[in-house]
Amino acid sequence: MTTNEPRPGQDRPGYSAPGQRPLPQQANPTWLGHVRPQYYQQAPANNRGQVQPALPPPYAAGGSPWKGGSSSAGVFGLVLAGGLLAFISLFLVLPFLLDRTGISGFVVGFIASLVPLATVLLTVRFIDRWEPEPRALLLFAFVWGSVVSIAVTMLVQPYFSLLAGPASGLDYTTFAVTVQAPVVEEFAKSLGLLMIRLFAPRHFNGPVDGVVFAFTIAAGFAFTENILYFGRAIAESSDPGTDLAMVFFLRGVMSPFAHAIFTGTTGLIMGLAVSRGSTGLSVLAFVVGLIPAMLLHSGWNRMGQDFLAQYVLVQVPIFLLAVLVITLLRVAERRLTRQRLREYAAAGWFTAAEVDVLATPGGRRSALRWARSIGRDAQMKALLHAATELAITRQRILSGRDVAVHQRDEQHQLAEIAALRAAVVG
Template identity: 60%
Template structure:
């Protein structure tokens, strides 16, 4: 049965609102209000027909993420003019080089994790680069500029009291604020790609990875430059920061990204700003708790910090499973409209099914084509989710038609 809505191929009337297909809300991650629900546009031909009519009226396209990337590039360049001399002044050239190389190890661990989280519906590389450079340069520069204000308010009764204040008050507030500003810019200027909690976690982890990378250069390089036993002290600080806590900043900022991602599900710029400030609270709290660990560091680490890490890991796994359920439901709706077979939906909606499909395609020399087909179908499912969420519906309906136009060709590339 064709279940098209006006303006889409076929032109049949939709079911009367607030009709909502059974199981259209597979989990809380993809809730759809009945008033926003629209049946999927029907396929006017039979599988695998590759052409169909396109509506004459198309919405006006926005400049996309180009303004964000240009502004980000300018900010990064200006920030490096402040950050690089600061690092060299504290580490020296030798310390800087050693710190840079050593910092690549924990950075690789975090970015590999980001890649694993982001594999289901990958974010554009240009936005991930924006997030990383924001964390590595802009947020560091912002921290350096704001720190002196807090230093004026810090207690001066002793060096210990001053250091403790800067570590437990200044660092959590300033660092989380400057890192999360990048998240706010992404959700406001690239909201097409920032539309759920997984996106929030991915962008937050990437920003935090950049921040920790630059901070590690400082810490590692400073041990080389100022220690009487640089080798031993470098190993000690590397174990602490590179082995025991490579995800510390990621988890802090990840809480902000998670909350902002949930707010992005029901788009409104006011929700984004409110979620930004709400999300800062747990991030600052976790950062404060980490920096407050003193003589009982190992006890606090294993009793408090390790469980927090495990809860974060389980939460990310749950979000990934929810993404699969969401993909399955949205593609089932397209299957009922004639775009996919049930077998294709089952293959596309599970990690195991995707792996088997890629292995089968690889045996025929079509692995790259199968990956492109999977990526296109996943993008289609999430585009439909944006439509059903009521976010920028005309723009995303245009994107939906573009995806539908491409799907038959992507399928044919695998099968031929």
């Protein structure tokens, strides 16, 4: 925890006056939301009177959080543009798949590809439970990965091969597998991340969001790619049953998260940049984040005769590291939410017991059980979501970025939470 005093002259909104005391204890509960002393300010006081407890104590007897409200113009425009691009891309992607798989291969490949897809999407849902992203944006991410990024890859690959192939000094097959595919595919997938960051920045708040969107895009890309591989095992083999089983085991069982981990590194790096800086820094992080994604992808494609040894010694540890990073991100996200809501409790917006309900997994479960028992689970889900959004807004304020804008959002959110508390109590 830093205790540096503010520098003179930092008097714009969000800065503390020179000489103000250091940060309060626990103001920085985690590395995920670091706040410097010059940005820190108290939460606005509740002038509406003393708050009466409205929620049950945590762990009392007693789906994903509800997403209310209409989509912003940015989200609507992004989803609309994504749908249009997907529709156009289908005229390129679908004939390509059918030409290489045939009708029967396509159908079998489609059905078989649903298994690894479900595995990744269920993981995304688990990661995204604390502060769920809008379903429209998740749909955009999946459609981008499954259709648009495939079309981008198909269009860019010939030109990339023409320009970079001869300079690489590699034979075409080696170049295509270890250079062309990692570079073009990761660029095509991560371009969707950049679109979300640029046109729906309010929903791309940090590394957890980056991982969620990246995993969703990668799940879509792998889904379409698996249709191709599984379908070809049917269409081009003299023993389709055996070949399909082998390809399914390699791609659907041993490596359903391969593309997710590749693109997830880009999403993680972009998310860390989002939590620290401006849009320009996020764009730079997009470029930087492509490098490890491409290297991981290339390393995976390079595995040959010693595949099993490399899988156990290299790929399994990478997967376990990814699990560890995601776990740490989830813990940090919860700790930050709890601290920010405690600051609102100190300002009179919640009781201390309510913070435990709103900002701990056990407290949320008990609150939902209690609300369900009185027929107000939708209102409780809305309140839990609104409290999490409020904590995120406060973190933005304390980060010193667009303070006046986020302070207006804060006032609207506090009024919404007051109304939701009343709706929960009835």
